[in-house]
Amino acid sequence: MLSHGLTLAAFALMMLSDVLRLTKRRRIAPLPFFAGVALLLAACACAACTGERFPVSVPVRILFLLLAGAALLLEGYSLLGALPLGPAYLAQGDVPLMDRGMYALCRHPGALWLPLLLGSLAVVLGSRSLLEVAGTASLLNLLYVWLQDRLIFPRTIPGYDSYRQGGTPFVFPTRASVQRALATRHQNKGTNNEV
Numbered sequence: 001m002l003s004h005g006l007t008l009a010a011f012a013l014m015m016l017s018d019v020l021r022l023t024k025r026r027r028i029a030p031l032p033f034f035a036g037v038a039l040l041l042a043a044c045a046c047a048a049c050t051g052e053r054f055p056v057s058v059p060v061r062i063l064f065l066l067l068a069g070a071a072l073l074l075e076g077y078s079l080l081g082a083l084p085l086g087p088a089y090l091a092q093g094d095v096p097l098m099d100r101g102m103y104a105l106c107r108h109p110g111a112l113w114l115p116l117l118l119g120s121l122a123v124v125l126g127s128r129s130l131l132e133v134a135g136t137a138s139l140l141n142l143l144y145v146w147l148q149d150r151l152i153f154p155r156t157i158p159g160y161d162s163y164r165q166g167g168t169p170f171v172f173p174t175r176a177s178v179q180r181a182l183a184t185r186h187q188n189k190g191t192n193n194e195v
Helices: 002-021 030-049 058-081 085-089 109-125 128-156 160-165 175-188
Strands: none
Touching: 002 030, 002 128, 030 085, 030 109, 030 128, 058 109, 109 128, 128 160
């Protein structure tokens, strides 16, 4: 299926971007990353427009539309609002260690919200193909962030090994990490130093 191939290619390009950050070609690292994001969006659009449909009642659509909206806000904040954009996505300087707010919740909050976002959209649209792509993308994203966690970030983010071995979980929050995330969020609310 085309959408699954596009999804696979998307994550391959994003991983290439991270590998380039480890080489002298660091300045071109954003290009495959943004190409990967574009391919993932194309894969989702392709899946949403093709394939079988399943019936969804209006109340269920509304519920999942609200969930998709919340997941989109959380995903956007995790990847764009809580991170400094230059170092994180444009290879401008070193990516700083993020251990407060959303990044006290878990080390890879984007991977936490992506399945909720794509799965909810699939239910809203009643799209079996998008539901399949959501599953594929979520599994590939989990593999991608695992590789970042083990191979890339320890070499690109100072102190990451200590952070990884500390109390912040990989993807799935714990009670303690939720409390720490809420506490650091409230501590930073009075400042513009949210990380």
